[in-house]
Amino acid sequence: MGQLALPIGCSEPFERLRKRSALFPTRRRLSDEEGTSRKRFISTEGGGTMLRRPSASVVSASPARAPSVASGDDPAAEQLAAAVEPVKKWMTVTSLSGVVRKISWYDPSPQSALDQLLRAAFRLAPERQYMLTDSECLPVALSSSLPSGHTFELVPVHIAAASSPPIAVVVVDPISTGAVLAHHLVNKRGYEVVAVWSEVVPDELKAFVAHGMDVTFAGRVQHVAGKVAATAAAVRAINVQVIDVIVGCETGVLLGDELSEALGVRTNGTKMSGLRRNKFQQTEAVRKAGLNACSQMLAVTMDDVERFLLQPKPTPFKAVVKPVEGAGSDGVSICYSEQEVRNCFKALQGTQNVLGLTNKEVLLQEYLSGDEYVVDTVSRNGVHKCVAIWKYDKRRYNDAPFVYFGMRFMPIEEEPHLQAMVEYIFRVLDSLGIKCGCMHSEVKQETRGPVLIEVNCRMHGGEGTWAPMAEACVGYSAVSACADCFTDPAAFAALPPVPTNFKNHAMEAKLRSDVEGILTAIDEAKLSQIRALRSFSTEMLTFAIGKEIFKTIDAVTACGNINLINPDPAQLLADYAALHELVGQGIFTASPLPPRVPSASLSEMKLADAEVE
The missing domain is CATH 3.40.50.20 (Rossmann fold)
Structure with a gap:
């Protein structure tokens, strides 16, 4: 048992201690959370010191009677014990798993000046929390069972927290x-x-x-x-x-x-970092784990493309050409003929994507025709929680194959296959070595079951405009759940495996444009009708008179979001349909510009929107 040695005849350090006691007015007892929120603790274990995370170890103090003989390895304590019948004071350093070690010291009387001074200065009391903090020139020092030259101070947690780095x-x-x-x-x-x-x-x-x-x-x-x-x-x-x-x-x-x-x-x-950005490697890891995976080939040369085209093909022909690393629908094409595959490969290879990365390789995949979903998850120590399921609404628009029209926050019981889809995604995360953090997984529901499109190893994008909708429905979002999984293990444990007990229902609707050029007019009457919908909640608009507007062909060129929330799912769906009817009639008028590719600055400034989701 380690002991706390008390220096004899050391008046100057005790004078400093006495002055310090004036800094400690009486305070209420701190809760465990308050007391461990902002400081590392030093525990004594196995004869050495060990730094622990703030919640890992606390110190309690209590008086107790002890034998009249002090520990033989502590001369100062022996000298004290020989003079008078001592009272043994002890302190227990504990952790979440139980007692780590006791440290003790001797005092001639429960009411001695030394005892009173210590109790006044450090508020020593049963079940009170303290820290052992590394310090210099203090009147008390741990025994030699700890590394030599180390002295430690007993400081109430609220005092130590005030002076510690945040x-x-x-x-x-x-x-x-x-x-x-x-x-x-x-x-x-x-x-x-x-x-x-x-x-x-x-x-x-x-x-x-x-x-x-x-x-x-x-x-x-x-x-x-x-x-x-x-x-x-x-x-x-x-x-x-x-x-x-x-x-x-x-x-x-x-x-x-x-x-x-x-x-x-x-x-x-x-x-396994490569799997968390490279979509080709992701799919191969999923396939190796025995899970549903799409057919694919990585193409660097035209010969690779020709080998892909020799594989069995669906009728009618459809294939996907996309970047190996990317976000949103940037660079993704649906091809309806073999020649389109060749053309899209040539057009994509060597270009820079919205993430600023060069597309040295191109991913060729089978076309998955089922409904598309997003499963947002948070993970801690290998335990996965689904915090949202969103069903995408993508349609052909402005000759683009799939343009985001919106998405719906799905209750797990809404469709019979959703529970199996969540379980599939959990196994996908395991196959990619994901044990912690937030993931945004895109998946399609095929006749053979759920099939992964890709896992994005970050939170759902789109500037988090969906977060208030999720909170209105279930009381939390992927943002708050992300904070929980990293900083609040109890709150993470309290999260259900999937969202349940919806108080409201929600959809996000994308505004889109069928014109391009300089925006000259906005149909305010139609916008007013949209804002008057019973489910209208909030909006984020990205257009302005006199600014350039683009035809909407992907997430980057969308014109904003409208968030719809309603306790009645039927009313929600009706309002969503009405909104798109109004948008389809045309909201924007623009003066034409000569045809050109959208500027690099637009792609850069809308990268977050390209993460959509």
Whole structure:
């Protein structure tokens, strides 16, 4: 048993201790959560010291009678014990798993000046929480069972927390929904946030934050490709205690794995990082796990394309050509003939996608014809929770094969195959080595069952405009659940496996344009009719008179979102249909411009929308 040695005849340190006691007015007892929220503890275990996370260890103190003989390895305590009948005071360092170790000291009387001084200074009391904090020149020191030269101070947790560095979470590329998460962590959870920018995010995109979601970061770090150790060192140099790393945007997926591993916090590791960005490797891992997977081929040359076309083909012919890494529907084409496959491959290879990555390889896949869904999940220590199922509404529009018209938040009992779909996605996450974090998985329901399109290893995109809808329906969203899975294990455990008990029902409707050029007029009457719908909740509009508008062909060129919420699902569906009827009649008028490709700046500034979902 380690002991706390009391120096004899050391008046000067005790004078400092006496002065310190004036700083500790009587305070109410702290709850466990309050007391462990912002400080690492030092526990004594196996003869050494060990740093623990804030919730891992606390200290309780209580007086007790003891034998008159002190421990033989503590001369100061023996000297005290020889002089008078001692009272043994003890302190227990505990953890969530139980007692770790007791430390003790001796005092000649329960009412001695020394005892009173200690109790006044440190508020020692039964079942009170304390910290052992590393310090210098203190009047008390742990015995030699701990490393020599170390002294420790007993400090009530609320005092120590006030002087400790704040707890922080790193968000890699905090744009789109990542910015919404950062805002939530700061304003609703009380954490600091450190922004780490990956090397592919342009400066202008760093300001792409939804209205009202601005955050003052505790620090900003610009990552340089291949310099993960330097980035980790820069994060450590900020005066915060980093407890987790969360990916805010698709561009930060690989860096999120690398940085969390380098900082020694919760991580999926880098061993399987390739699977979390490369869609081809993802599908092959799913197939290897014995799960439904689509037929595919990776094409680098035209010979690869020809080999793909020799495979059995559906009638009528359909195939998908898309980037290996991407977001939303950027660069994705549905081909209705073999020649279209060849043409789309040539048009895509070597180009830069919306993430700023060069499409060196092109993915050729079978066309999946079933309904498309998104399964949003959060995971902690390998336990997966589904926090939302969204059913996509994609239609052909402006000669584009699938344009987002909207999506519906689905109750699990709405369709008989949804439970099996969620279980399928959980097994997919296991096959990709995902144990923690937020995932956004796209899946189609085929006659053979659910088939994965892709797993995006970050939160649902689209600037998080869907989060208020989810909260109105079930009381939480993927944003709050993400914060739970990283920072609040009890709240994570309380989340149901799938959303249940819907109080409302919700749909997101995309506004679309059939004109392009400079916007000259908006049909305000139609917008007023949309706002008058019984299910209308909120809107996010991305157009303005005098600004350029594009024909809607994908998520990047959408003109905004309308959120619909209603306790009556029938009314919700009716309002959704009415909205699209109004939009289909035309809302925008534009003066034409010479045909041209949308500017790079548009693609950059709407990257978050390309994460749609």
